[in-house]
Amino acid sequence: MQRKLWMVLALLLLVPGLMLFTSCAQQSAVDQDTTQKTTPPADTGSTTGSDDLQADAAKRAAEQAMNQFINEHIYFDFDSAALSAMAQATLKNKAAWLNANPGVMVTIEGHCDERGTNEYNLALGERRAMSAQAYLVDLGISASRLSTISYGEERPLDNRSTEEAWAKNRRGQFKLK
Amino acid sequence: MVSVRRSILSPFLMLVVLLSATPASAVDEFIEINPFLKKIPLAIPAFKPLSEGALALETSDEAVQLMAETLQFTGYFNILDKGAYLEDPRASGITDASINYRNWTVIGAELLITGGVRRTDEAVEMELRLFDTFKGQSVIGKRYRGSPKDTRRIVRKFASEVVFFLTGNQGYFNSEIAFVSTGTGNKEIYIAEFDGRNPAQFTRTKNITLSPAWSPDAQWLAYTAYPKNRPFLYIKHRHHKRGYEIGNKGLNITPAWLPQANPSASLDDMRLAATLSFTGDQEIYLLTGKGKIIKRLTKSWGSDVSPTWSPDGKKFAFVSNRSGNPHIYVKDLDSGRVDRLTFQGRYNTQPSWSPKGDKLAYAGMEGSRNDIFVIGFSGRPPVQLTRDAGNNESPCWSPDGSMIVFSSNREGRSRIYVMTAFGTDQRRLLTLPGEQTNPQWSPNKHLN
Known part of the structure; x- marks a missing residue:
C-alpha cells in the first residue's frame, strides 16, 4: 500500500514533466491514462475506497481543481501576447485538468489593460487568447475543445488606473462552456 | 468679399514674408497657416421682430442667440460683446440703407450680421444679412420661411452661407x-x-x-x-x-x-x-x-x-x-x-x-x-x-x-x-x- 502511494505521487510529479518533453501526438494518450489513474478528483466513480468521507473528499478536490482552472488567469506584458514562463506553467496545469476532464469545452478570453486604444486592444486580446489556445493544443488538447474570444479592454477585473490594476487586467481567462 | 478674405489671409502673407528670410530648407514645403489664430471680429446685434406680439420677440431672441452660438462653434470668429455696440438695428433698421458702418468699424467689427423675424402661430420668416463693415456693403442677404420648429435649421442654413463665403466650404451645420x-x-x-x-x-x-x-x-x-x-x-x-x-x-x-x-x-x-x-x-x-x-x-x-x-x-x-x-x-x-x-x-x-x-x-x-x-x-x-x-x-x-x-x-x-x-x-x-x-x-x- 505504502509503495503504491509513492508510485502515485511519483506519477503526479512525472505527468507535467512528460507533457513538457514528449511530442503532442503520443502525448495526449499517455497523459489521459496516467492522470485519470492518479488524480482522484477526476475519477470519483472508480475510487477504491467506498465510504462517504472519501467520496466527499474526492468531490471537494474535484471542485477545487475546477475552481482553480476557472479562477487562475494567465498574465501578459504590456502590448504583448507572448506567454511568460509563469503563464506557461499555469497552462500546463490547465492542460492536465483538461486531460482529466475530457468532456469539458472551454472558451479562452483575451483581455487588455485600459492604456492602449479599444480597437487595437480587441486585436491584442484575440492574439493573447490565441497564443494560450495554441499552447494548449501543443500540449495535446484538441483544438475543437478550445474557442477564443477577445474582450479587448472592455472587461477589466480592476477599474483603477494603476500599474497593479493594469497588470491584473492584461490576462487570459478560462470559461467553461 | 475680397476685404474679408484678405483679413483672414493677412497672417499668411506676413508669414511668407518672414519665411523668405530664413534658410531655404525651412521653406521647401507648404506652410499652412492656422486661420483660427486671428479670429474675425463679428458683431451680431439683437434680431428685429418684424411682426407684432411676444412670439416674434421670443423667436428673435432665440434666433440671435443660436446664430452667435453656431458661428462661435466654428472657431473662425470673435463675437463682439453686445455691451460695446453703439447701434441697435432693432431701432435703426437691419438693411444696408439704415446701417452706419462707422458705428461698427469703430468698435472693431469686421463683419456684421443683422436679422429680422416675422412670426405667426404657423410660420416663421427670417431676413438675415451679412455685412462687410470696412467695405460698407452687404455681402449676403437671404430670406427664409419655415414652420416655427425650423428656427434652428434656418439659422444653421444662414451660418453655412457665412462660412461658405469665408472659406469656400459648406461646413458641417447639418452633421x-x-x-x-x-x-x-x-x-x-x-x-x-x-x-x-x-x-x-x-x-x-x-x-x-x-x-x-x-x-x-x-x-x-x-x-x-x-x-x-x-x-x-x-x-x-x-x-x-x-x-x-x-x-x-x-x-x-x-x-x-x-x-x-x-x-x-x-x-x-x-x-x-x-x-x-x-x-x-x-x-x-x-x-x-x-x-x-x-x-x-x-x-x-x-x-x-x-x-x-x-x-x-x-x-x-x-x-x-x-x-x-x-x-x-x-x-x-x-x-x-x-x-x-x-x-x-x-x-x-x-x-x-x-x-x-x-x-x-x-x-x-x-x-x-x-x-x-x-x-x-x-x-x-x-x-x-x-x-x-x-x-x-x-x-x-x-x-x-x-x-x-x-x-x-x-x-x-x-x-x-x-x-x-x-x-x-x-x-x-x-x-x-x-x-x-x-x-x-x-x-x-x-x-x-
Missing part, C-alpha cells in the same frame, strides 16, 4: 456625431447633433458596442457589438430598423466605409473595409455594404486593424504591429505598396484621414497616456494637438476638415471634445451620465 456612452451600464452608441445638442441612444445591444462608422450618405452606421457575446459587425439604418449582421468566426471589427462618388449608391454598391480574423490572422478585408467579403486588403502576420480611407478611395491607412509595436501604415491600392507613416513614439493607433486628404490624425501614446497628433505625408514629424490634459483618444475630422472631435478624460470621466484642426479652441461637446468615447463625425447632409 451629427455618433459616439459610445456607458450611461445605461453598457456601452451603447448615441447620436447627437454636431454641436452636442439632442443626444439620443441609437443602439440597444445591452452589451459592448464600439467603433461607430457612418456611411458616405450618412444613412447607415456600421459598428461592432457583442449581443451574441461575440464581436460581430452590424450595419444599421440611421432611421429605420433595417440592418445586417456580419458574424465571421473571430473578430469582426473596425469598419470604415469607402468614400462614395455616387451619393445615391445602394448599400450593395457601397463598400467598407473591416478587420476580420476567421483565418486565425487579423487582416483587413473589403466588404460590400451588406457584409459580403470581396477581397483581402492586407497580408501580414499579426494585427492589421482600424482602416481609414483617403478621400479618393485609392489608399487607406491602418494600424499594424508588423514592426513589433502598433504603428500607422498606408497602403496604395493601385501599386499594392505599403509604407510606414509613423516613426515617432512606440504606440500609434486610431488613424483618421482628413477630408482634404493631406493629413492623418491619430492617437499616439507617451507613457500611459494618449494624445492627438496630426501628420502629413511629406516625412515631416507629426504635430501634437493635445498636451498635459488627461488621456486623449479617437480623433475624427469634421466633414469640412476644419475641426477634430475626440474623447478625453481631462476633467475626470471620459467626455467628447472638439478642437480646431490646429488644436486650438478645445472644449467639451456634451456631458451625459457614464463615460463617452469613440466619437465619429457624420458627413454633412445638404441643408434644404
Whole structure:
C-alpha cells in the first residue's frame, strides 16, 4: 500500500514533466491514462475506497481543481501576447485538468489593460487568447475543445488606473462552456 | 468679399514674408497657416421682430442667440460683446440703407450680421444679412420661411452661407456625431447633433458596442457589438430598423466605409473595409455594404486593424504591429505598396484621414497616456494637438476638415471634445451620465 502511494505521487510529479518533453501526438494518450489513474478528483466513480468521507473528499478536490482552472488567469506584458514562463506553467496545469476532464469545452478570453486604444486592444486580446489556445493544443488538447474570444479592454477585473490594476487586467481567462 | 478674405489671409502673407528670410530648407514645403489664430471680429446685434406680439420677440431672441452660438462653434470668429455696440438695428433698421458702418468699424467689427423675424402661430420668416463693415456693403442677404420648429435649421442654413463665403466650404451645420456612452451600464452608441445638442441612444445591444462608422450618405452606421457575446459587425439604418449582421468566426471589427462618388449608391454598391480574423490572422478585408467579403486588403502576420480611407478611395491607412509595436501604415491600392507613416513614439493607433486628404490624425501614446497628433505625408514629424490634459483618444475630422472631435478624460470621466484642426479652441461637446468615447463625425447632409 505504502509503495503504491509513492508510485502515485511519483506519477503526479512525472505527468507535467512528460507533457513538457514528449511530442503532442503520443502525448495526449499517455497523459489521459496516467492522470485519470492518479488524480482522484477526476475519477470519483472508480475510487477504491467506498465510504462517504472519501467520496466527499474526492468531490471537494474535484471542485477545487475546477475552481482553480476557472479562477487562475494567465498574465501578459504590456502590448504583448507572448506567454511568460509563469503563464506557461499555469497552462500546463490547465492542460492536465483538461486531460482529466475530457468532456469539458472551454472558451479562452483575451483581455487588455485600459492604456492602449479599444480597437487595437480587441486585436491584442484575440492574439493573447490565441497564443494560450495554441499552447494548449501543443500540449495535446484538441483544438475543437478550445474557442477564443477577445474582450479587448472592455472587461477589466480592476477599474483603477494603476500599474497593479493594469497588470491584473492584461490576462487570459478560462470559461467553461 | 475680397476685404474679408484678405483679413483672414493677412497672417499668411506676413508669414511668407518672414519665411523668405530664413534658410531655404525651412521653406521647401507648404506652410499652412492656422486661420483660427486671428479670429474675425463679428458683431451680431439683437434680431428685429418684424411682426407684432411676444412670439416674434421670443423667436428673435432665440434666433440671435443660436446664430452667435453656431458661428462661435466654428472657431473662425470673435463675437463682439453686445455691451460695446453703439447701434441697435432693432431701432435703426437691419438693411444696408439704415446701417452706419462707422458705428461698427469703430468698435472693431469686421463683419456684421443683422436679422429680422416675422412670426405667426404657423410660420416663421427670417431676413438675415451679412455685412462687410470696412467695405460698407452687404455681402449676403437671404430670406427664409419655415414652420416655427425650423428656427434652428434656418439659422444653421444662414451660418453655412457665412462660412461658405469665408472659406469656400459648406461646413458641417447639418452633421451629427455618433459616439459610445456607458450611461445605461453598457456601452451603447448615441447620436447627437454636431454641436452636442439632442443626444439620443441609437443602439440597444445591452452589451459592448464600439467603433461607430457612418456611411458616405450618412444613412447607415456600421459598428461592432457583442449581443451574441461575440464581436460581430452590424450595419444599421440611421432611421429605420433595417440592418445586417456580419458574424465571421473571430473578430469582426473596425469598419470604415469607402468614400462614395455616387451619393445615391445602394448599400450593395457601397463598400467598407473591416478587420476580420476567421483565418486565425487579423487582416483587413473589403466588404460590400451588406457584409459580403470581396477581397483581402492586407497580408501580414499579426494585427492589421482600424482602416481609414483617403478621400479618393485609392489608399487607406491602418494600424499594424508588423514592426513589433502598433504603428500607422498606408497602403496604395493601385501599386499594392505599403509604407510606414509613423516613426515617432512606440504606440500609434486610431488613424483618421482628413477630408482634404493631406493629413492623418491619430492617437499616439507617451507613457500611459494618449494624445492627438496630426501628420502629413511629406516625412515631416507629426504635430501634437493635445498636451498635459488627461488621456486623449479617437480623433475624427469634421466633414469640412476644419475641426477634430475626440474623447478625453481631462476633467475626470471620459467626455467628447472638439478642437480646431490646429488644436486650438478645445472644449467639451456634451456631458451625459457614464463615460463617452469613440466619437465619429457624420458627413454633412445638404441643408434644404
